[in-house]
Amino acid sequence: MRSLVLIGHGSHLNGESAGAVYRYAELIRERGLFDEVVEGYWKEEPSLRQVLKTTASTDVTVIPMFISEGYFTETVIPREMGLGHQGPVPPEGVARVLGGKTVRYTLPYGVHSSMADVILERAREALPDLGDEGTPPTALVVLGHGTTRNENSNRVVYENAERLRHTGLFAEVEALFLDEEPKVGLWPERVHAPRVVVVPFFASEGWHTLETIPEDMGLTGAVTEFPENPHGPQTVYYARPVGTHARIAEVILQLAEEARGTGGRGGDEDRLHAQAWSAFMTMARRGMRVGEVMITPQLGMFEVRHALDEGIPGGDLTTTVTPEGLRDQTRRDEGGHHRPVHTLRNMPRGWRAVLSEADLPRAMHALYPAIVEEGYAHQQHALRATPWATTARRQTGIYAKVQKATPQQVENVAEDVCSGCLRTRLWASEQLAHTFFDGVPGAIPCAEACTYLVAEVREEVSGKRGSGSGHSH
Numbered sequence: 001m002r003s004l005v006l007i008g009h010g011s012h013l014n015g016e017s018a019g020a021v022y023r024y025a026e027l028i029r030e031r032g033l034f035d036e037v038v039e040g041y042w043k044e045e046p047s048l049r050q051v052l053k054t055t056a057s058t059d060v061t062v063i064p065m066f067i068s069e070g071y072f073t074e075t076v077i078p079r080e081m082g083l084g085h086q087g088p089v090p091p092e093g094v095a096r097v098l099g100g101k102t103v104r105y106t107l108p109y110g111v112h113s114s115m116a117d118v119i120l121e122r123a124r125e126a127l128p129d130l131g132d133e134g135t136p137p138t139a140l141v142v143l144g145h146g147t148t149r150n151e152n153s154n155r156v157v158y159e160n161a162e163r164l165r166h167t168g169l170f171a172e173v174e175a176l177f178l179d180e181e182p183k184v185g186l187w188p189e190r191v192h193a194p195r196v197v198v199v200p201f202f203a204s205e206g207w208h209t210l211e212t213i214p215e216d217m218g219l220t221g222a223v224t225e226f227p228e229n230p231h232g233p234q235t236v237y238y239a240r241p242v243g244t245h246a247r248i249a250e251v252i253l254q255l256a257e258e259a260r261g262t263g264g265r266g267g268d269e270d271r272l273h274a275q276a277w278s279a280f281m282t283m284a285r286r287g288m289r290v291g292e293v294m295i296t297p298q299l300g301m302f303e304v305r306h307a308l309d310e311g312i313p314g315g316d317l318t319t320t321v322t323p324e325g326l327r328d329q330t331r332r333d334e335g336g337h338h339r340p341v342h343t344l345r346n347m348p349r350g351w352r353a354v355l356s357e358a359d360l361p362r363a364m365h366a367l368y369p370a371i372v373e374e375g376y377a378h379q380q381h382a383l384r385a386t387p388w389a390t391t392a393r394r395q396t397g398i399y400a401k402v403q404k405a406t407p408q409q410v411e412n413v414a415e416d417v418c419s420g421c422l423r424t425r426l427w428a429s430e431q432l433a434h435t436f437f438d439g440v441p442g443a444i445p446c447a448e449a450c451t452y453l454v455a456e457v458r459e460e461v462s463g464k465r466g467s468g469s470g471h472s473h
């Protein structure tokens, strides 16, 4: 049995941030090479702290869904997942045994050598006659973000430029950057060929690919003519970012295979995980409430809906039949705000999901990530709480300043944020005698302050937090 975990950054504010990871998880799930494909996030749920608990097997391959090495792949993810590793990840990855699971942590997908093929495919999409006989010389610009914070982050752009130089398809290949030298605005001096294909080495379509790059290069669309450039007239063909190409799913599978995630017999079923889900399914088969939802068995299927929608005819609710549909239905609150913390009491109403027994666990995972595993562990006295001081001490970068928060400041923020949350703060020594496993729907443990709370404490310490801001999401 094997589990694949894809790690994304996620966002407390932007509901679309996790989209790319969702899509790749679905593509890989369809291949059936792993028994499960689970997503985890820095700023959403399941969090990096929870995600390993949500995996069903003892053989786990973890792939950071990042375009380059850097602060998140080398510092934040290994630290939050408890991998006992900091700094550059070796090419063979990092393997650890954690809580009885063999966990293999790989390099981010963006540094895999086959990314050169993805760049080439993007270039071909932008300029279909690329490499055809009789066509004018063409230059390739591989465009990276670049940063002064981590010297590894630009290396992958240079390496790919070098690989593509050897294909012989291009008269010249340049690596340019948004945030470091050589900067993208230099392209008219650096690039001589009359045709120029620009491929953004970015994870997703966004502010940089849609605004910053076109602005810095003077582009007006997918094809832009520059009749008066220093080296003569040039035409720029602007490709889509590499990170959204469907081929990334292949790159991820290759990475997983190289980490030996698809070789051998894999691991065993995780015992505590299996027990938790078996207990949960037994309750679900009888009908239950958990958090803000109710689960009703119906002719061998399960209907899930908001408990406040009880009694509303099914035809008056938007019906969805897949865990992904349910996830998308409940991703925003009624005011249209993204819900990074699923246990905040702001689940939208007006939907119902009709799901098979096989799909119910994944649907629950989408509705309330990790609560089955953590709720059951708490009931079994096996859930360890992490006090605020430990969480604060771990923080680095812009969040390091939460270490300066006074207990009163933390409490003020928690009163505001956590009072709107179903979870009970074990990390602040609150007691939870029962859980939803004992029939108390809203009794869900919070073993550790979530990143949303950490971010709000940071705002408080910075004096930027207006009262009541925690209720908005």
Ligand code: SF4
Pocket: 341, 343, 344, 417, 418, 421, 422, 423, 424, 425, 446, 448, 449, 450, 452, 453
């Ligand atoms: Fe909920 Fe507060 Fe725990 Fe975050 S820290 S999950 S808001 S109880």
